[in-house]
Amino acid sequence: MKVPLVDLRATYLPIKDHLRDAFDAAFEKMGLFLGENVQAFEQAFTEYCRANHGLGCSSGTDAVTLAIKAFDFEPGSEIIVPAHTFFATIESVIHAGCTPVMVDIDSKTYCLDPDRVEVAITDKTVAIMPVHIYGHPADMDGFMRIANERRLKVIEDAAQAHGAKYKGRPCGSLADAAAFSFYFTKNLGAFGEAGFVTAATESTFERMKLYRHHGHASKFEHVLVGYNLRLDELQAAVLHAKLPGLDANNAKRREIAKRYDDAFAGLDVVTPFVADYAEPNYHCYVILTDRRDELVNHLTESGVGTGIHYKVPAHLQPAMRTVPHRAMPLEHTESVCNRCLTLPCYPELKDDQITHVIESIQRFFAS
Numbered sequence: 001m002k003v004p005l006v007d008l009r010a011t012y013l014p015i016k017d018h019l020r021d022a023f024d025a026a027f028e029k030m031g032l033f034l035g036e037n038v039q040a041f042e043q044a045f046t047e048y049c050r051a052n053h054g055l056g057c058s059s060g061t062d063a064v065t066l067a068i069k070a071f072d073f074e075p076g077s078e079i080i081v082p083a084h085t086f087f088a089t090i091e092s093v094i095h096a097g098c099t100p101v102m103v104d105i106d107s108k109t110y111c112l113d114p115d116r117v118e119v120a121i122t123d124k125t126v127a128i129m130p131v132h133i134y135g136h137p138a139d140m141d142g143f144m145r146i147a148n149e150r151r152l153k154v155i156e157d158a159a160q161a162h163g164a165k166y167k168g169r170p171c172g173s174l175a176d177a178a179a180f181s182f183y184f185t186k187n188l189g190a191f192g193e194a195g196f197v198t199a200a201t202e203s204t205f206e207r208m209k210l211y212r213h214h215g216h217a218s219k220f221e222h223v224l225v226g227y228n229l230r231l232d233e234l235q236a237a238v239l240h241a242k243l244p245g246l247d248a249n250n251a252k253r254r255e256i257a258k259r260y261d262d263a264f265a266g267l268d269v270v271t272p273f274v275a276d277y278a279e280p281n282y283h284c285y286v287i288l289t290d291r292r293d294e295l296v297n298h299l300t301e302s303g304v305g306t307g308i309h310y311k312v313p314a315h316l317q318p319a320m321r322t323v324p325h326r327a328m329p330l331e332h333t334e335s336v337c338n339r340c341l342t343l344p345c346y347p348e349l350k351d352d353q354i355t356h357v358i359e360s361i362q363r364f365f366a367s
């Protein structure tokens, strides 16, 4: 039996006919520039996140960059980030002209640890940017308290956290700004590149809008040097078609995670922790094991796809050798990167596929 790590085609089939109609309508109108689909999706996803303001954009990487740019920080300002993240988090800080300061993660949630942030703050620090890694929310109250005391901004990298909740509130509505990715494999994924930013205040939102579209304040007036980071009309149609299914799909991911948790309870693996405050969306179901390479080989032979998110933390990436940054002690980050393994966990998994993953892992640890 084959159990791929992701199954993109399965996300297309249920909305196939709807998409044909939506694409036909878009092509008939040729309203391709921030058209009806973009506007409708922006409204729907902003409401879904219970955010004050929201704007579609061209990718998750661009969303993180846009969320930072919106605050017009001085060049060289420091932003506190985790090193256990997709590299785009770090790249976006640098593209926005700031310096990443990498701080360790909590050993249980694998998210940026608020208790380790304060020692990393200097007079150049302007923001804290936690990542809701694997779709488990970071402990936002801790960051908001520090930010209020020190007059810093908090930006959520919510690229993996569509529909995840912190104390009952959706990720994307918890800070000064937030950024989402709609990369194909995300819980809400486009069939091309797309992203989204949310903002707590009107003024932040207005800056995002300007940076997204060449600083255009009116037809012939560019009030700042911006970018072209617009959301594509067809991708907006895809996302709008998928959004109504997101909560049910996240619930299915939680059911699969529960089956895995129960089945792996007696084995020599660490299963995902869920903090009291959290309703995760299980973008990734990640176990920790000291026997990762062996287990990957065994699962590959059993037809089970796996992934590693992330094998090399950001501070150890070759790209960082020539880039200004600071790295605080990162022992939990390195420990997780050395042992983490992502298993298939998505709503389209069939019952016998889930059983096959479970039995394959049980067989490995029994041997």
Ligand SMILES: Cc1ncc(COP(=O)(O)O)c(C=O)c1O
Residues within 6 Å of the ligand: 059, 060, 061, 062, 064, 085, 086, 088, 089, 131, 157, 159, 160, 180, 181, 182, 183, 194, 195
């Ligand atoms: C935490 C995080 N931040 C940013 C991004 C960048 O998103 P995109 O691939 O849509 O540019 C990703 C994408 O995987 C991510 O996981």
